[in-house]
Amino acid sequence: MNRTNINVKECIICYNEYDFETRKPCIGICGHSICENCKHQMIYSICPHCKREDAFAITTINYQVLEMIQHFKNMHQYLLEDSKGLEEGTCSECTIRSQKLRLCITCAVEAGVLKHDETKKEFVLNIVNNDTEAALHRAKRFAICGDCALDGTHHEGHKTMQLAVLMSNLEDGIPVVVERKVDDIRDNGNKVFEVLKLKYETTIDSLKIYFEKFKDLPVDERKQHFNNIEASIEKVKDTLALVRDAIRRFEMLNEEFEECLDVVKSNKKAVTRVNTVFASMDPVVVADRKQSAREPLLIGVFNPKNQFWTPSGRMPNPKSNYAVAIYKSQIFIIGGIFNGSFLQNVEMYDKDKNLRRDCNRLKRGRTRTSAGFHNGKMYVAGGYDNTYMDSVEVFDPDHGDWKDGPPLKRPRADGAVVSCNGELYAVGGFNGKEYEEKIEKLNEQTQKFEEFGEMEGSRAGFGVCTFRGRIYIAGGWSSSSNTLKSVRSYDPMTNSWRDEPSLNKDRKYFTLHATSQTIYAIRGCADSWSQITEVEKFDVDRQKWDIISCTEPQVYQSKVLANTCSK
Known part of the structure; x- marks a missing residue:
């Protein structure tokens, strides 16, 4: 039996809402979705809604629906916590517990619990001083059960409304929650600035005392201290430069908010500026990019919680100079070269399902290309196919199809594409003549790449990630060195490097992975192309990288990941 209207949050077979455990949404090639549990119980792959054959031959998780559900939960978390148990509770009149509490509209308005919204022509919760919590609990104290509402003793001729209906109207309370967040960052910011001012004054005072005491030393002992004082002054200047960068960031945010205000005043449609991605401590899939066709690609999983790397197995198809892109629990292996042929192959390994499959092929074979995810889609940019390439292809993992993307302004191979603060950037690489210095950014409105900044010392084959609003690049090679260990970070807002x-x-051809707390440099290749098994962790407080030894169980070395159905 098919429903006329499909609820995108629930399975069209069992009508249960999707979740992040056993009922993840699986999308068919027809565009309809069912839960993962029903998918595994299907005998045939026919869509139960439109009857399209083989619609669900391949298990494809619809991450857009999951992200929508998660976004909805995040936005309503505060309201859900405060209104927990609001529909179910004790009647204020008969004291009997009821599952569907109501409010008498007339009495609630007289008591100031409800008010009439003239714009929407309906009664809504009366929230005073932005205190949603107090308003919700006050409403509960006036709530009555259905029997008392029908009894008429106290509410004869009065209309009532279910608290569940009132809660559904609380979506207007989201701006209240956001307003609280704004107030919170104002308070926290003021505290930070107070501490900053105090620390700065303490630093200058300490430096001045050091300088005064230094003059009491004998002349022959002053030289080293003099050098230390000069170095300390430079450190203070560098720190002040970071503060000035922060000032510039606030200036740019002010300009952005003014643009948003203009959009509101002109009643134009808002343009999404950022797709927030929360860095987590979840295990990350890692590919050993040794770039040797003689040695099949080894896939492993690094767990930041226990800081251990575990091999999963080897990919069966030989190739070298391929690109790697990580997305949630999946890792994609793109392009490459084998026996002189530029490959269009795309393979995917899912660590949660422990399966490997072939995806739809690239439109053009390419090696030494760059790949990365942005707003749920994979961008494959540049590369080499006897010429240095500027073409871009975009892959939709939910539908498995490829589309031509906007070309780069400049061709580049062995560079990187990285998403930061909701914007997509192409950085680094080699253009056939020199290491590419230009940074390009995708303009979402015009769907064109534009030159945005300078690398200030480009490189290729490096690791890249985003951490706390900055793009970090590490390792790789450049014209001055075969293999690097230097690390730099770029602030797209101020267009500055440090x-x-x-x-x-x-290291080169390695994974640079950021969590909410730190950055990991995972495996990779040494200058001699020998495999590096150690992982390095960035200690933010100590400003130092620490080596973590991750032993590699040899028993998994010969395991080849089984192939599953192609897509």
Whole structure:
């Protein structure tokens, strides 16, 4: 039996809402979705709604629906916590517990619990001083059960409304929650600035005392201290430069908010500026990019919680100079070269399902290309096919199809595409003549790449990630060195670079992965192309990289990941 209207939050077979455990939404090639549990119980792959054959031959998780559900939960978390048990509770009149409490509209308005919204022509919760919590609990104290509402003793001729209906109208309370968040960051910001001012004054006072005491030393002992004082002054200047960067960021945010205000005043449609991604401590899939066709690609999983790397198995198809892109529990292996042929192959391994499959092929074979995810889609940019390429292809993992994307302004191979603060950037690489210095950014409105900044010392084959609003690049190689261990970070808002502490080991073709707390440099290749098994962790407080030894169980080395159905 098919429903006329499909609820995108629930399975069209069992009508249960999707979740992140056993009922993840699986999308068919017809566009309809069912839950993962029903998908595994299907004998045939026919869509139960439109009857399209083989619609669900392949298990494809619809992450857009999951992200929508998660976004909805995040936005309503505060309201859900405060209104927990609001529909179910004790009647204020008969004291009997009821599952469907109501409010007498007339009495609630007289008591100031409800008010009439003239704009929407309906009664809504009366929230005073932005205190949603107090308003919700006050409403509960006036709530009555259905029997008392029908009894008429106290509410004869009065209309009532279910608290569940009132809660559904609380979506207007989201701006209240956001307003609280704004107030919170104002309070926290003021505290930070007070501490900053105090620390700065303490630093200057300490430096001045050091300088005064230094003059009491004998002349022959002053030289080293003099050098230390000069170095300390430079450190203070560098720190002040970071503060000035922060000032510039606030200036740019002010300009952005003014643009948003203009959009509101002109009643234009808002343009989404950022797709928030919360860095987590979830295990990340890692590919050993040794780039040797003689040695099949090894897939492993690194768990930041226990800081251990575990091999999963080897990909069966030989190739070298491929690109790697990580998305949630999946890792994609794109392009490459084998026996002189530029490959269009795309493979995917899912660590949660422990399965490997072939995806739809690239439109053009390419090696030494760059790949990364942005707003749920994979961008494959540049590369080499006897010429240095500027073409871009875009892959939709929910539908499995490829589309031509906007070309780069400049061709580049062995560079990187990275999403930061809701914007997509192409950085680094080699253009056939020199290491590419230009940074490009995708303009979402015009769907064109535009030159945005300078690398200030480009490189290729490096690791890249985003951490706390900055783009970090590490390792790789450049014209001045075969393999690097230097690390730099880029602030797209201020268009400025800063040097970061260097890695302990020279690395290229490795995974640079950020969590909410730190950054990991995972495996990779040394200058000699030998495999690096150690992982390095960035200690933010100490500003130093620490080596973590991750032993590699040899028993998994020969395991080849089984192929599943192609898509």
